[in-house]
Amino acid sequence: MPESTSSVLLPPGGQRVLVVQAHPDDAEHLCGGTIALLAREGKEVHYLLVTRGDKGSDDLHLPPEQLARIREQEQREAASVLGVQSVIFLEGYSDGEVEPCLQLRREIALVIRQLRPDVVFTFDPWRKDEVHPDHRAVGICTVDAIACARGLWYYPEQLHDGITPHAVRQIYYFATDRPNHWVDIGTVVEQKAAALRCHASQTSRKDILQWIREKGIVAGAEHKFKIAEAFHHHAL
Template identity: 40%
Template sequence: MNLIEFPEDWNRALVVVAHPDDVEYPGASPIARWTSQGKEVSYLLASRGEAGLDSMSPEQCMELRMREQIDAASEVGVGDVEFLDHPDGMIEYGLRLRKEIARVIRRKKPDFVLIGNHREMSGNGMLNMADHRAVGQAAIDAVRDAANRWVFRDLDEEPWSGVKYMALLGSPIATHAVDSEDYFNQGVRSLLAHRTYLATLGTTSESAESMLRKFHEAVAPDFNGRLGVALEML
């Protein structure tokens, strides 16, 4: 199936994922492309990544992963990174999560919301994590919640119904793609900003770059031979 060029007639994007590094596998190159066009992009992470490293206490890991996520975002032109306080590895879908995401949507007023994949399978053919599924579904529902003034009536923020596009990052059912050819290296640098995390996992910079290149090249046959990152338009 040929992938369609993802539309870029929007100005503000909110990216909603579960953990630090969820954007960087492999979505940071499109972010670099969009910020280079002058678009505003914000990140919202449901957790602080405290359960990410077996060899490090949650308190230490949290500080490390938040700091490295902020550095990773900076590499692709994003200076607005917000963390919620849901427990890494135990995030639950529910009204609290929907409400918190809806509040940020109302505050940021995006016309595009990019969401971590909520489906059972990941784009790489592996089973998707429970946290990813919970946050993805909550974010999809929160877009509608944010537009309805009679949902979460205790929120001070005014409803926002201006979301024009919604898409999934890392979905197994890709419909569109973003050309990453000129921004691949920025995407690599963004991933490598998780330097201590990657090093602790035994991932070298060479293997991380090779993995990203494999992901981007896999899109090319369905995208006119161009390196790209695939998205599922909802």
């Protein structure tokens, strides 16, 4: 049964949230309002990024290495606007070249064990017609990492210095075509817009606030929310 409550997290809820994304600005575009609301509620929100978005420009005078540095800084600024407590970047993954592999699964599992989130937000890897390979790869590796992070004999070399297996309680998939939970972001649209403006290398839109409202109206229309973000929620 679809959930159209105004609450951010469904039962059993949770205090610590991890958002796993492929590129800087993914979270701000896809769940920035929800992140702002979680931070307002006093939740502990952390970002994990697989790449630094080094292919996100066609400017011949802006090489990938320089763009990666710019986008990392933009992401940290945007996260601060939303109230995110930490931003972690993995090493060695290039924009557009992320594959669903054991190494990535292992690295995400380690971060889950280190941060011990109750809730994980990530891409829906089963979304029909998802064309970006990084989105698909990050989504599926995150799901696989959640399964592995709770098991004693998965990557036992990680289990030292206080690191132990950890079981995530809930997953919220963004960029989904099978939503079953909607969050009313009407009170934080300006905060979401401010976060997106931090990604200056990626957008020159002057009407970004109006764009957020238009997207939010579409997402929330079916469930009578004026402005919303939509997710597929799965309790574990």
